[in-house]
Amino acid sequence: MPEQKKNDCKKTLKNFSSNYWAISTAILAILLVITLLTGGITGGVIGTEISAKEVGEKVLAFANNQGANAGLVSVNDNGQFYEVILSIDGQQIPVQATKDGENLIPQLVPLEPQTQDQPSAPTPTNIPKSDKPIVEAFVMSHCPYGTQIEKGLLPVAELLGDKIDFQIKFVYYAMHPTSGEVEEQLNEYCIQEEQKDKFLDYLTCWLGKTGTPENGETCIEEVGINKAQLTTCTTATDAEFDVLANLADQSTWMNGRFPLFNIHKTDNEKYQVGGSPTLIINGVKSQAGRDSISLLNAICDAFNETPEECNTQLEAGQPTPGFGWSTTETANNAAAGCGV
Secondary structure (H helix, E strand, C coil): CCHHHHHHHHHHCHHHHHHHHHHHHHHHHHHHHHHHHCCCCCCCCCCCCCCHHHHHHHHHHHHHHCCCCEEEEEEEECCCEEEEEEEECCEEEEEEEECCCCCEECCCCCCCCCCCCCCCCCCCCCCCCECCCEEEEEECCCCHHHHHHHHHHHHHHHHHHHHCEEEEEECCECCCHHHCHHHHHHHHHHHHHHCHHHHHHHHHHHHCCCCCHHHHHHHHHHHCCCHHHHHHHHHHHHHHHCHHHHHHCHHHCECCCECECHHHHHHHHHHCCCEECEEEECCEEECCCCCHHHHHHHHHCCECCCCHHHHCCCCCCEECCCCCCCEECCCCCCCCCEEC
């Protein structure tokens, strides 16, 4: 990404990183004490399993009893545990709870920092090779883990340029409709489709802000998006896929909670996309980490003939979940995502 633009984002959001990690550290410290006092967690359910909604309400009540002034964003079933996303001081903080609603557990944190020679997650070996790899990242525009992988992918997409077919696609349902997620995704789809030469610059601007509709308008202005062309595209796309109609009609929502976003529904079904993020390389799901080094390695492994750009040493560090260009030297729950 342009260095000046990235530096501007970092300056603007200098307090974001310190606040985010201060909040996260405080919450994790509380949860670790609870875990130690209860003798540790050995499974996803100790007693009788209760609903995700009930667990979310219990976690929210606990956080507010600790003075956190939290709001409940979502609760996701991660198989063994529920992941509860809280909103605290404007930031989305993920915590996990056992399915009986009796215990909180800290996020898994690696004890050793990740380096350039040690990717944050292994890359599978079954990705087929091609002359021009197709890279499809399925995200939700406001999912903190979707934005995390986008921040890792941007330097790779800019480095490899037209040597790859890079596409941002959207999960077929939205989990953050009150934040303007549906409208933002509609805009991003059209910018990528019809003003592709400006899409990476737009995404760089968008990810460096705080995810409000006003931020989207600001980035449209800053990047020089043709508004008339954008409106024509969003109107036609909305009519084709009933995007805003589905948002307005809650009876159509998935599980009564999540509006449908069907623009990439066929691809979602093809790849069995369940949540954000899902990375597809040459038609196969990739388990690469969300840092730029791991993503570059995964994509470069998919070339028939590896281009010279694959020898580039990208900046180390794992992007933090959410908005802003902060990074950390350690992996931060690289398996986490937004999904039902």
